[in-house]
Amino acid sequence: MYVVFAAGNTNTDFAIAGTTGAVTVAATSGLSKETTSSYTLVIHATDSGTPALTGTTSLSITVSESSSAQWLIPIVTFVAVCMAIPFL
Numbered sequence: 001m002y003v004v005f006a007a008g009n010t011n012t013d014f015a016i017a018g019t020t021g022a023v024t025v026a027a028t029s030g031l032s033k034e035t036t037s038s039y040t041l042v043i044h045a046t047d048s049g050t051p052a053l054t055g056t057t058s059l060s061i062t063v064s065e066s067s068s069a070q071w072l073i074p075i076v077t078f079v080a081v082c083m084a085i086p087f088l
Helices: none
Strands: 002-007 014-016 023-025 038-046 054-062
Touching (some): 002 014, 014 038
Antiparallel strands (some): 002 038, 014 023, 038 054
8 A cells, every 4th residue: 555645744744654654743843833733634545456446534633732841742543544446
């Protein structure tokens, strides 16, 4: 499977593993609640079959600040992408 951000990652604050779809905060991220308090990432997946099946989903992330002034990002463990099955 091949997974990419289709939209929403304009500041490249997030990274996505191209083969698993795991979303993480990018090492070079400059997350700031004051700048951008929420994100809606559009994720597009394509498998390696013939014909290739594709699917798109969105992931909403809200940035919040803890009392110790450390940024908290929700941990995403799994994002399901439904892939259309072509009719023959």
